[in-house]
Amino acid sequence: MSHYLNYAIQLAKMVEGQTGLNPPVGAVVVNEGRIVGMGAHLQKGGKHAEVQALDMARDNARGGTIYISLEPCTHYGSTPPCVNKIIEAGIKKVVYAVKDTTLPSEGDDILEQAGIEVIFRPQSEAESLYTDFFIAKNESIPEITVKVSCSLDGKQATDKGESKWITNKAVKNDVFHLRHKHDAVLTGRGTIQADNPQYTTRIEEGKHPIKVILSKTGEIDFDLDIFQLRNEPIWIYTQNKNLKTNIEHVEIIELTNCSIENILKDLYQRGIGSVLVEAGPTVTSEFLQSKFTNELILYYAPKIIGGSGNYQFFQSENIFNLSEVPQFEIVNSQMLEQNIKLELRKK
């Protein structure tokens, strides 16, 4: 295992959530046992990670090795191909952790023909960084993460709808980081009506996600707190042709059919690469049943709520056979003070 390749992956993780439809990528240039350049792709349209790192290294790149979290690109997009820049810089060896399955893969050949040694060194941490990105890009829909805070018995609220502060402050802070790392937060009309949430990122210099609200019928109370904050745009998806507002940062997007698929495709067209679903049982269950959700983050408070379970987070009209129920793999389990966080991927 190379520590330099790990550094490149660390750099990629630092910019996760700020590159929109592009993947987060990090790069480190090494020459004679020293780092001579480092960089990351900072935003869509900006320099790629390799270029940032080579620009920092300048002449020190000559004869050196570049470590990259993702295979370097060979195409003219908003910027020229990275393989050209690598060749021009006089790099002698390229090491990368993940192959970019969304692009034609002739990069290795081009580099090798220029006399550069190319090493593809698979690394599981980097793979999981890009898995959902590749799926999303192929289908032109954003990466979806469903987040649920609930009791040990799987309820987001009591039967009466009381839900505030089920989980603790450590969870709240963790959710702020989740929001920071996603382009948009998506919820349903019912949730903003019931909870009056703001979906902000109260961490230092945090990036507020764009807020997406689903309201098929177009029933919306524009006096709620969420509409008073001007920090990021709010997009409302509806089938109601008559829904209008003159609140400046609120945009009404009318679709003939507000299916999850149609909404997600529209969001992707608008540059949204990642969506965090923070909603009540209806929207949450719809996403958990759809084929678009691969990642689920569950926060459990050590309480049991009971009642008849109006607010169980997963409810479906279908009664599945046990062999057909959605099945997950636990990627990570963590205590956040006295709450538990589980990161899961659909199997």
Add this chain to the structure above:
Amino acid sequence: MSHYLNYAIQLAKMVEGQTGLNPPVGAVVVNEGRIVGMGAHLQKGGKHAEVQALDMARDNARGGTIYISLEPCTHYGSTPPCVNKIIEAGIKKVVYAVKDTTLPSEGDDILEQAGIEVIFRPQSEAESLYTDFFIAKNESIPEITVKVSCSLDGKQATDKGESKWITNKAVKNDVFHLRHKHDAVLTGRGTIQADNPQYTTRIEEGKHPIKVILSKTGEIDFDLDIFQLRNEPIWIYTQNKNLKTNIEHVEIIELTNCSIENILKDLYQRGIGSVLVEAGPTVTSEFLQSKFTNELILYYAPKIIGGSGNYQFFQSENIFNLSEVPQFEIVNSQMLEQNIKLELRKK
């Protein structure tokens, strides 16, 4: 706790061991919730971390915040003061984790007079990164780490001197990383004679340390393996005026008195900022008793060697009272497969 400040500290750690007499420093520039620049100090004489990060950010730095692992400098050294660059770039807020006690500390005032908010946010991980650097710089001697591989009963070898492979491969690999992160490895004549070691860094693109050998009497066998490798210079400290060699990468340094203090001061003058002591009981014990050693790394193999203990790693002529024996704090304890690594600091 700020994740951006943590990123700056991560960047500093990536360049640990490649900045010679300068401290490893990382910096991240943030604007509107996004990283717009990142950088580290890559080598003594090169750009400071702040400048690398601001160069990457360009106009995006204006109105932003810079997070730095160490207080920005205010003096003209090999490069102009970073505070000037920060002011010129239009930064509005500076956050740093550690105060540089080796420099006059008027940086906060200069920045504040330019209308910049300055936040000093102490962070223990960053403090431990710089503690020994400050001590070393104040005394003009390198940072010293003593490394010992031994049995559970504190022996580096059997009474007969058999010592190869006491610890396992995972330790060996960990030691390669230690060497990579230090400017020089120091040992005694007896150790190279007995063990014929090479003190290389067998990790990918690892940096080999300069090798320093102590031989007061000047007794040296130039046929040993260590003199056959040409990867880094070897410096031999001696009091023997007649010791000579024509091996190109070997330099004989004659001092009237080869005390640890004299050797360390000379090494510092030659640009050595950090020294790893990997030696037998005599040199190891001398360093452990000196006031210059603050850090001790112990690798224990789960063996007990017994015998009369010719090779106990700590032996002293003085018989200390128990209240006076050197006392340490355990900073970290880690299993490396079936061996134990302890990182300790002298109390």
